Amino acid sequence: MTGTVYGVGLGPGEPDLMSAKALKLLARARHVAFFRKKGRTGRARTLAGELVPADAVEFAMEYPLTTEVPLEDPRYNRTLAEFYDGCTAHLAAIAGGGEDVVVLCEGDPFFYGSFMHLHERLITRVPVEVVPGIPGMAAAWTASGVPIAWGDDVLSVLMGTLDEDVLVRHMESADALVVMKVGRNLFRVRAALERAGRAQDAWVIECAAMADQKVTRLADVPESHVPPYFTIVLVHGQGRRP
Amino acid sequence: MTGTVYGVGLGPGEPDLMSAKALKLLARARHVAFFRKKGRTGRARTLAGELVPADAVEFAMEYPLTTEVPLEDPRYNRTLAEFYDGCTAHLAAIAGGGEDVVVLCEGDPFFYGSFMHLHERLITRVPVEVVPGIPGMAAAWTASGVPIAWGDDVLSVLMGTLDEDVLVRHMESADALVVMKVGRNLFRVRAALERAGRAQDAWVIECAAMADQKVTRLADVPESHVPPYFTIVLVHGQGRRP
Numbered sequence: 001m002t003g004t005v006y007g008v009g010l011g012p013g014e015p016d017l018m019s020a021k022a023l024k025l026l027a028r029a030r031h032v033a034f035f036r037k038k039g040r041t042g043r044a045r046t047l048a049g050e051l052v053p054a055d056a057v058e059f060a061m062e063y064p065l066t067t068e069v070p071l072e073d074p075r076y077n078r079t080l081a082e083f084y085d086g087c088t089a090h091l092a093a094i095a096g097g098g099e100d101v102v103v104l105c106e107g108d109p110f111f112y113g114s115f116m117h118l119h120e121r122l123i124t125r126v127p128v129e130v131v132p133g134i135p136g137m138a139a140a141w142t143a144s145g146v147p148i149a150w151g152d153d154v155l156s157v158l159m160g161t162l163d164e165d166v167l168v169r170h171m172e173s174a175d176a177l178v179v180m181k182v183g184r185n186l187f188r189v190r191a192a193l194e195r196a197g198r199a200q201d202a203w204v205i206e207c208a209a210m211a212d213q214k215v216t217r218l219a220d221v222p223e224s225h226v227p228p229y230f231t232i233v234l235v236h237g238q239g240r241r242p
Numbered sequence: 243m244t245g246t247v248y249g250v251g252l253g254p255g256e257p258d259l260m261s262a263k264a265l266k267l268l269a270r271a272r273h274v275a276f277f278r279k280k281g282r283t284g285r286a287r288t289l290a291g292e293l294v295p296a297d298a299v300e301f302a303m304e305y306p307l308t309t310e311v312p313l314e315d316p317r318y319n320r321t322l323a324e325f326y327d328g329c330t331a332h333l334a335a336i337a338g339g340g341e342d343v344v345v346l347c348e349g350d351p352f353f354y355g356s357f358m359h360l361h362e363r364l365i366t367r368v369p370v371e372v373v374p375g376i377p378g379m380a381a382a383w384t385a386s387g388v389p390i391a392w393g394d395d396v397l398s399v400l401m402g403t404l405d406e407d408v409l410v411r412h413m414e415s416a417d418a419l420v421v422m423k424v425g426r427n428l429f430r431v432r433a434a435l436e437r438a439g440r441a442q443d444a445w446v447i448e449c450a451a452m453a454d455q456k457v458t459r460l461a462d463v464p465e466s467h468v469p470p471y472f473t474i475v476l477v478h479g480q481g482r483r484p
């Protein structure tokens with residue numbers, strides 16, 4: 001019997017926002033795996049906390065690099081590909097030995113998640129099952145207290161790492177906006193929102209659904225402020241409402 | 243003591259994908275409210291099933307119209323506004339009497355949900371709390387077995403009710419696409435995808451995370467097929483992957 005690798009979405013941060021399915025899989029897990037930066041506990045592992053059984057075997061997958069090598073450098077792709085290949089081999093070996101593994105994923109596994117890099121390598125080798133989760137952006141718009149999109153609103157999800165011109169083009173054409181991976185890109189996101197005439201309607205949500213959640217109008221965020229990487233910027237749609 | 247109106251996201255359809263928080267609120271609910279078409283059980287009520295306590299007081303909010311009056315007709319907005327006003331008065335009265343009410347919401351309450359029309363009317367009158375849920379689109383891309391967006395992909399969420407030219411413009415400029423409210427608009431969505439050169443990569447997901455889930459390539463869906471209203475069309479992003 002071959003085991004299954006479960007990519008389990010844990011949602012945005014509040015343990016109570018995990019699905020019943022995620023909680024069941026965690027409770028019976030004998031192997032759990034998770035990504036983390038070197039020297040950190042890891043956000044997904046922190047989120048799972050004591051829901052991981054004390055006797056589960058833990059496999060920390062430590063990113064070999066984050067920002068030391070620029071994205072454009074061929075070494076970046078090569079190093080990461082080798083890293084994902086290694087993680088895949090380890091998880092496939094556990095499943096091949098007949099055991100299930102739960103891979104802890106923040107938010108939703110198939111929505112800009114690192115698990116996707118394991119998924120595409122694993123599916124040809126062992127059974128893989130994905131459990132969706134509440135994406136971080138849903139926690140962000142819930143925290144803002146205002147619905148994100150109405151009626152026929154077009155919602156665009158943008159990464160703060162995009163070129164400013166690309167950001168501006170999409171910010172001009174969509175009704176509602178979600179900008180992820182903001183962090184130290186906030187200055188560029190702000191500049192793009194200003195050029196698109198949307199800055200006055202933008203909100204900055206730090207640590208949505210977590211203890212240190214912070215909701216601020218962009219206009220009230222100092223130019224020099226560098227929010228956490230997973231900060232989300234929102235512009236709410238204003239579509240049809242009777 | 244004033245009660246609270248809870249807008250509770252129940253997720254995409256599979257009860258196991260409800261959050262722990264939603265399950266707790268349902269289990270202790272004394273009043274539940276939900277939208278439905280006249281003469282139907284209602285999707286949200288069906289989803290909650292026997293999780294609604296047998297002795298809870300149920301308030302079915304029946305849409306006064308669906309497609310009999312065109313959106314452009316002033317009667318449409320007027321009739322719906324009166325309907326939402328009436329529902330709001332009823333819910334505010336329950337909360338005013340010191341009792342909590344759980345409003346059952348499919349997917350996520352703040353993501354194109356009918357609850358938003360109650361929310362904006364209620365917030366000035368009684369305490370309102372929103373519990374996010376897994377949106378239907380996350381169940382759709384999970385069902386497709388392929389991640390929706392990678393790296394710097396731009397994801398646009400479009401309604402099948404939009405004009406064809408608007409659809410084409412966004413389909414050309416985004417990397418990943420989610421088209422909601424497809425149903426009898428599938429012919430227009432297909433035409434727009436073809437004009438944008440994206441039709442060959444599109445998938446049609448009917449009833450994601452439900453018993454009758456169906457995943458089909460758009461190319462294999464007959465021209466004459468009219469899928470359910472909540473069908474979702476996806477085009478997956480092809481962004482950076484080491």
